[in-house]
Amino acid sequence: NAGVTQTPKFRVLKTGQSMTLLCAQDMNHEYMYWYRQDPGMGLRLIHYSVGEGTTAKGEVPDGYNVSRLKKQNFLLGLESAAPSQTSVYFCASSYPGRKPNYGYTFGSGTRLTVV
Amino acid sequence: DAKTTQPNSMESNEEEPVHLPCNHSTISGTDYIHWYRQLPSQGPEYVIHGLTSNVNNRMASLAIAEDRKSSTLILHRATLRDAAVYYCILRVNRDDKIIFGKGTRLHILP
Numbered sequence: 001n002a003g004v005t006q007t008p009k010f011r012v013l014k015t016g017q018s019m020t021l022l023c024a025q026d027m028n029h030e031y032m033y034w035y036r037q038d039p040g041m042g043l044r045l046i047h048y049s050v051g052e053g054t055t056a057k058g059e060v061p062d063g064y065n066v067s068r069l070k071k072q073n074f075l076l077g078l079e080s081a082a083p084s085q086t087s088v089y090f091c092a093s094s095y096p097g098r099k100p101n102y103g104y105t106f107g108s109g110t111r112l113t114v115v
Numbered sequence: 116d117a118k119t120t121q122p123n124s125m126e127s128n129e130e131e132p133v134h135l136p137c138n139h140s141t142i143s144g145t146d147y148i149h150w151y152r153q154l155p156s157q158g159p160e161y162v163i164h165g166l167t168s169n170v171n172n173r174m175a176s177l178a179i180a181e182d183r184k185s186s187t188l189i190l191h192r193a194t195l196r197d198a199a200v201y202y203c204i205l206r207v208n209r210d211d212k213i214i215f216g217k218g219t220r221l222h223i224l225p
Contacts, residue, residue, distance in 0.1 A: 042202070
């Protein structure tokens with residue numbers, strides 16, 4: 001099925017380790033986003049991209065880096081993981097902001113635990 | 116960012132209609148009202164959106180106030196599978212991102 005695919009689905013890291021979360025979409029969407037969700041909380045925007053080769057900071061960007069080398073992929077990197085980054089990470093994609101009558105499509109999430 | 120206000124939680128009985136309110140008093144003329152829901156252990160999913168007129172789809176109905184300062188998501192006949200967090204969001208024309216609030220946690224009683 002068309003949509004947003006996140007890999008991996010689960011991961012346990014030790015403090016200080018690095019990792020990359022991959023998000024892939026096959027809907028030819030221009031915009032892509034990374035959110036994190038902590039227990040009992042809403043989603044908070046980490047970084048987003050409005051097109052290939054572009055990235056921008058969201059609400060909580062510290063400790064994360066992103067890259068959008070291809071239109072269909074959006075990578076989220078943790079250079080030195082900390083326990084505070086234990087969370088569920090969601091990727092989403094959409095048409096541009098000038099098309100506000102279109103919705104967002106979300107992936108199923110990556111559950112990350114940092115010990 | 117344009118903001119919305121929703122109750123933290125609501126309860127409803129199974130097989131009864133549910134009306135989920137949302138206030139968005141600072142909405143602009145070209146802002147679309149979007150609703151998403153998040154089932155337990157899943158990512159958010161799109162439910163419905165509208166601009167001025169009421170909207171219906173297979174999942175729900177959206178009733179928009181005449182002044183557009185509030186809207187109501189209507190689930191016509193709630194089932195246990197409708198228990199989720201429902202987010203009301205404004206998609207601002209030409210804005211690059213949407214910010215989620217805490218949404219309304221809907222509990223369905225059997």
